[in-house]
Amino acid sequence: MAASTSLLKESPLDPSCAAYDHTVLAGDHWLHPVKKGQVLRIVDVEGNQAADTLFYNLHEPLDRYSASDTIRRGHNLYLSTGTTLYSTRSHALLTIVADTCGRHDTLGGACSRESNTMRYSFDVEPMHACRDSFICGVQQWGHGMNKRDITCNINFFMNVPVTPDGGLSFADGISGPNRYVELRAEMDVMCLISNCPQLNNPCNAYNPTPVRVLIWD
Numbered sequence: 141m142a143a144s145t146s147l148l149k150e151s152p153l154d155p156s157c158a159a160y161d162h163t164v165l166a167g168d169h170w171l172h173p174v175k176k177g178q179v180l181r182i183v184d185v186e187g188n189q190a191a192d193t194l195f196y197n198l199h200e201p202l203d204r205y206s207a208s209d210t211i212r213r214g215h216n217l218y219l220s221t222g223t224t225l226y227s228t229r230s231h232a233l234l235t236i237v238a239d240t241c242g243r244h245d246t247l248g249g250a251c252s253r254e255s256n257t258m259r260y261s262f263d264v265e266p267m268h269a270c271r272d273s274f275i276c277g278v279q280q281w282g283h284g285m286n287k288r289d290i291t292c293n294i295n296f297f298m299n300v301p302v303t304p305d306g307g308l309s310f311a312d313g314i315s316g317p318n319r320y321v322e323l324r325a326e327m328d329v330m331c332l333i334s335n336c337p338q339l340n341n342p343c344n345a346y347n348p349t350p351v352r353v354l355i356w357d
């Protein structure tokens with residue numbers, strides 16, 4: 141199922157003017173604040189990579205991204221230009237202001253050792269998964285956070301259409317090299333990305349690749 145082209149929107153922002161520019165290698169995680177009014181761009185550098193992402197209220201970590209509130213208030217299962225991301229305490233965290241991919245998933249969740257074992261084989265159980273990266277990230281942030289604080293996430297650049305009978309299917313990616321999504325922070329947030337290390341996923345042709353993150357003031 142193709143994404144609606146009406147949601148595709150390019151950004152006028154120039155990467156050479158960004159206040160922050162960093163490449164997150166495949167399998168690594170990235171933890172960084174995005175202040176109110178700043179714009180965060182996540183770039184799918186080589187295409188069809190999954191950027192599993194969590195957002196928290198920077199000043200109140202128990203207030204964090206809520207997939208159910210975002211879907212309910214946005215009247216849409218999929219995230220794209222115009223979507224506002226809401227928190228568990230009903231705050232607007234960020235709004236998607238540009239998107240050259242057109243579809244992002246918030247239903248499929250992050251890969252874990254357990255889900256990889258179910259999906260692929262018992263052999264992959266020791267392999268690093270997004271859930272491990274998220275746990276490293278929240279522990280790095282502090283506040284006594286741990287695996288209980290890994291809640292609903294967004295899978296930027298992942299295409300997870302819902303089938304007519306209500307199932308989830310992990311379809312081929314619709315992203316490509318240098319496609320990006322751009323979000324304006326509506327309040328001070330902490331962003332935690334797990335650049336998916338999954339080597340067994342046909343969606344990324346068994347080849348995890350870098351993502352680039354830029355922030356404009």
Ligand SMILES: [Zn+2]
Pocket residue numbers: 190192250251252269270271336337338
């Ligand atoms: Zn993953």
